[in-house]
Amino acid sequence: MKVLNLQCSHQHSFEGWFASEDDFQAQLSRGLVECPMCADKSVQKLPSAPRLNLSGRQEPDASGKHLPSSSAAVDADESTAARNMTAVAGTSTGASHAQQAAFLQAVRHVLANTEDVGTRFADEARRMHYGEQEARSIRGQTSVREAAELLEEGIDVMPLPLPAALKETLQ
Template structure:
C-alpha cells in the first residue's frame, strides 16, 4: 500500500491510499479519482514529505491506542450508521428521489461515482463526502 497526498484543481488537499503506484496511475488515467471535498475529477499528486520511522515508533507496541483523530472518525462512523439508512450504490438515485419529494425524507448514506456526485451537487441536492468507505468496500 502507498499513501499519496492529492490536490484538486480547486486547491483542496487530501490523502488517499492505493495498492501501488501502478494502481494510482491506472485510476488517475481512467478518471476514477475525485476530490474528497468538492468531487472534482481533476486531481493530481501533491508534494509530500517522506515518512521516516523513529526509534520511538519502532519500539511502540503494535496494538497502540488509536489517535484522537481515529477515535473521532470511528465515532462519526458509528453515528452515521446508527442514525441513517445505508443505501449502497443506489445513493445517487435515492438522494435525488428524496430531494424531489419522490421518496420519504430521511438521512441516507452510501456510495456514488464521482460523476454521480458532481451531478447531484449541480442539481442542488445537498450531499457531502464521508471520510470513510462504505460497507461494500470496507474490509
C-alpha cells in the first residue's frame, strides 16, 4: 500500500492510499482522484518525508567507538527531515490543515443539526419567518435570485458549500 500526500489546485492537502505508483497514475489519468474538500480533479502528488528507521544507528563516543544513539536524537532528526521536506514542498502543515478541519467540523455540525428541506428551502424559510409554521433549523437548495429575495424580506440565509466528501459515506 502506498500512501501519498496530495494537493488540489485550490491548495487543499489530503492523503490518498493506492496499491502502487502505477495505480495512482492510472486513477489520476481516468479522473478518479479528486479533492475531498472541493471535488477538484486537478490533483498533484507532493514530496513526502520518508520514514527512516534509525534505531540501529550508532554515534562515535569520545574514544571513537560507535555507540547506539538515543531515541530522542533519532526522533529529532526525523522531525527535522519532515519539516525540511514540507518546506521544500511549499506546503503549510499548520493553519491550512487546521482551517480545513475546523471547516469540515462546522459543516458536519450543521448537517447533523438541521433538516434538509431540499428545493422547498425558500418556501419553508418564508413560512417560518411569517409564523405560519414553527421555527426550526433547515437547509436546502435555492437559486441566487430566491436567496436575494429572502434577504430583502429580512430572512437570514447564507450559502453553505458542501464538500463532495460530506455528501456521501466514505468507505
